[in-house]
Amino acid sequence: MKIAELISWFEAWANPAWCESWDNCGWQIEPGVLEAQARVLVCLTPTLAVMEEAIAKSANLIFAHHPLIFNPPKSLCSGDPLAEMARLAFRHNIGIYSAHTNFDQVADGTADVLAQILNLQEVSPLIPTQGNLGYGRVGTLAPSVTLKELLTKIHTRLNPPKLLFSPTADLQQIISKVAVLGGSGASFISAVAKTGAQAYLTSDCKFHQFQESRDKGVILIDAGHYGTERPACDRLVEKFQSLHLDWVELSQKDEDFRQFCP
Template identity: 70%
Template structure:
């Protein structure tokens, strides 16, 4: 499958027109590779480490020609491009080595089998629906039912086991044996959806990037807020996307091995 056909297929599923006004989905760098057979490296964030991985694969005889990322390389127009600047270096290397960079962000968050759906599948939520619907059954986040129910302690253990976050933060809980049967999830930064999540009747909300006062707000509104980190809540969707590309029969598709969580935690 040529790169142009792969992108057309993807955009028929997750249309870039559905992105938020502040977002920048779609082509970040297209160095003339549209008619090449797609050889894709999938990642969460297009960093220099991922670009160096793609170049290393090319040098080893595996000519990667597309980095397919969830997070945009460029959020707002840069005022200059200079050596030593990460974005400039990514663009320079992309053109030198003919490796395109394509991003699917808030459009991918909303769709079936996107970031939220994959989290719901990992927790085995039944009958998941969007926390905030957008159009035609699509929307941000998912809320569904645990069958059978879990204690809060067991739910936290499931999240730790299946997402492997380096640090799991959650609201104060007086009873770890309380029964949880309705859970909401939203990969990435989901603190702004706390009010919408409360309205769904969810007892627990798995997301990331939550601040001190947002944990306080959730506690006061009887919502158990669980922060597993940005990387841990969105990386699974990237893995699932790489698998979908493999099923399409591309010449080559793989999840990046150098797409990392940048944070460090003391044990």
Template identity: 70%
Template sequence: MKVADLINWFEAWAPPGWQETWDNCGWQIEPGVLDERARVLVCLTPTLAVMQEAIARQAQGISINLIFAHHPLIFSPLKAVTKGDPIGDMVRLSLAHGIGVYSGHTNFDQVADGTADVLAQLFDLQAASPVVPTQTGLGYGRVGNLPQPLSLQQLLAKIQTVLKPPDLMYSPQADLAQPLERIAVLGGSGASFLAAVAATNAQAYLTSDCKFHQFQEARDRGLILIDAGHYATERPACARLVEKFQQVGVEWVQLSDRDEDFRQFFGAK
């Protein structure tokens, strides 16, 4: 499968036109690789570490020509491309080594097997549906019922086992013995969806990047807010993307091992 064919397949499944107005999905850097056979490194965030990983693979004889990332490399219009600037260095290395950078972001968030849907599957949510529908059966977040009720303590333990976050935060005054049946999930920064989640009658909401007053708001809405971190809640969808690329015939595709969680917790095990 050529790079162009892979991108055409992805964009038919998750059209870039679905992205939010502030977003920048699609090609970030296209160094002339469209007609080459796709050899792909999938990552959450396109960083210099991931680019160096791709270059090292080339030196080992694996001619990687595409970094497929969830997060965009470029959000604001570039005014200059200079050595020593992280984006400038990414552009320079991309062109020098023939490694394109492509992003599927808020369009990928909405689809079946996208960021929210994969979380719903990992926690076996039954009859899961979008928290905020955007198309029929698709949209942001998922809400559904657990196969059997879990206490909050059990749910937190399951999140720790399944997602392996470095730390977990949850709403104040939550009762760890409280039985939970209906759960909402949204990978990445999802606290702005609190009102929509509360309207689904979810008892708990798993997402990330939650602020102090958003925990307060969740408590006031009678919703247990659980923050497992941006990386932990979105990385599983990147792994799923590798599987889907394999299924459509990509010759070589692998999940980056240089992807990073940019947070560290002192004293965390």
């Protein structure tokens, strides 16, 4: 399958027109690779480490969740990471494509994958957008579990370096309804509270957002940006593999960008 055909297939599924106004979905760099047979390296964040990996593996497309370019650069100078990515992309004929807020909303995107990992049932969007799609998911657990069991499942299946959650006096509290949103979802705490969900799995939560969550009766669980979105990249690899591409692989050089003291 040619790269142009792959992108057409993807955009028919996750329309880039759904991209938020502040976002930058679609082609980040296209150095003239549309007619090439697709050799795809899928990653969460396009970085120089991922680019070096793509070069080493003779990939011609880096398919990323996070955009390489959020804001128009005022200059591209030697030594600047963005400039180096562009230089290497054109030198080695490697395209960079981003599927961000459109991939967040779509079926089998970041939110759906999180819901499936937790085996949520009767799932619906947390923030509906169009059709049956939207940001985040809310669903039920069958059977219900204790908070301790839910935290153990999240830690085991997402494997975050640290797991933060709201202060609670009862780890034996029964949890039957859960909301999830991969990436930075703490601004949706009020929406979560209105659904009746007892727990909310997301990331990038600040001190006072844990306070807000507690005050609204929602147990806020932060498993990290990487931990909540990386699984969807793995799912994307599976979808691309079903198209019988020349080559596709999940990046091994994706970074969490955070380290924790032992």
